[in-house]
Amino acid sequence: MPCPYDCLMNYDGDHWTFDCEPTLTDSQVVEFCREGHLLLRGVVPDEINRRTCDYLESKVKMNPSWIPEGMTNEDLERIRTTHAPSTILLEDWFVDHVLLNAPVSGAIRSLLGRDVGLPVLVSDHRCECPQEAQRWHHDADHVFGPELNFVEVFYFPQDTPIELGPSEMAPSTHIRNSLDNPPQSGVLSDGPAGTVAIHHQSILHRRSRSTAEGTRHMLKYSYWPTVPPQRDWVLEPRFNPHSADYGGHNLARYVAHIYAWLSGKPEGVNLIGGQGWPSRNVNDIAPRYGFEAREGYLPAWRSKSPDGYA
Numbered sequence: 049m050p051c052p053y054d055c056l057m058n059y060d061g062d063h064w065t066f067d068c069e070p071t072l073t074d075s076q077v078v079e080f081c082r083e084g085h086l087l088l089r090g091v092v093p094d095e096i097n098r099r100t101c102d103y104l105e106s107k108v109k110m111n112p113s114w115i116p117e118g119m120t121n122e123d124l125e126r127i128r129t130t131h132a133p134s135t136i137l138l139e140d141w142f143v144d145h146v147l148l149n150a151p152v153s154g155a156i157r158s159l160l161g162r163d164v165g166l167p168v169l170v171s172d173h174r175c176e177c178p179q180e181a182q183r184w185h186h187d188a189d190h191v192f193g194p195e196l197n198f199v200e201v202f203y204f205p206q207d208t209p210i211e212l213g214p215s216e217m218a219p220s221t222h223i224r225n226s227l228d229n230p231p232q233s234g235v236l237s238d239g240p241a242g243t244v245a246i247h248h249q250s251i252l253h254r255r256s257r258s259t260a261e262g263t264r265h266m267l268k269y270s271y272w273p274t275v276p277p278q279r280d281w282v283l284e285p286r287f288n289p290h291s292a293d294y295g296g297h298n299l300a301r302y303v304a305h306i307y308a309w310l311s312g313k314p315e316g317v318n319l320i321g322g323q324g325w326p327s328r329n330v331n332d333i334a335p336r337y338g339f340e341a342r343e344g345y346l347p348a349w350r351s352k353s354p355d356g357y358a
């Protein structure tokens with residue numbers, strides 16, 4: 049299989065990081081901050097998807113490119129058959145075509161900056177279908193806050209139509225506890241084999257109901273920043289953070305705060321309330337008051353959050 053990297057991919061196996069050109073624009077970064085997820089359908093090649101399923105079902109031999117310190121081959125064989133088969137991270141083909149997949153890595157690099165830290169753990173959310181839908185939930189140890197301290201990914205290595213129970217996410221629920229009022233339905237991550245859902249780990253989600261017969265694998269792992277955030281994604285000449293679409297009432301303030309944090313300017317958020325920035329309406333006849341106000345309030349991220357963090 050040809051090298052999947054564009055010529056600007058810089059993979060550092062020693063430091064377990066990569067760098068590449070960012071691909072998301074200002075508007076797409078705001079959209080990620082607002083919606084909390086981004087779906088890339090069918091981006092991993094079929095041969096790799098098949099090899100991933102075979103690996104997870106122990107139909108192919110392991111071929112780790114390195115052995116983690118303190119582990120033995122026996123450890124790796126054991127780990128491979130668990131629900132957290134992180135040994136797949138040691139396979140060159142998985143690194144090259146899944147972790148460093150061009151559309152995925154470009155988006156991750158946009159959100160997390162240079163020299164992105166690669167995953168150290170993989171979970172296989174394997175499901176024998178058909179199954180009823182899971183309950184809506186925020187994953188364990190989530191944090192509600194303006195910081196994007198890592199980005200989580202779901203990778204579906206087999207065709208995952210609606211009938212096979214793809215993950216379902218409730219947009220804009222990554223900013224506060226949403227269990228009291230879960231939606232009737234969300235956005236499904238259905239798609240052909242090789243579909244990758246990039247999302248904020250705090251987002252409300254569930255495995256959706258499946259009606260077909262078959263095994264559904266879903267690999268979950270996270271990428272980590274190693275540098276302070278800055279606005280070094282694809283800049284749009286006409287993008288204006290003063291008039292960007294941060295969402296509606298009781299949402300925009302949080303989304304604007306995330307965007308400001310990602311831009312390296314969290315101090316630029318001082319909320320004055322009411323019709324002040326970051327609220328907006330298409331009928332505004334002039335920019336909203338309060339943008340870059342020197343005094344004001346921050347969003348109450350910790351208010352009513354039973355997440356165990358002060």
Ligand SMILES: [Fe+2]
Nearest residue numbers: 185186187253
């Ligand atoms: Fe979950």
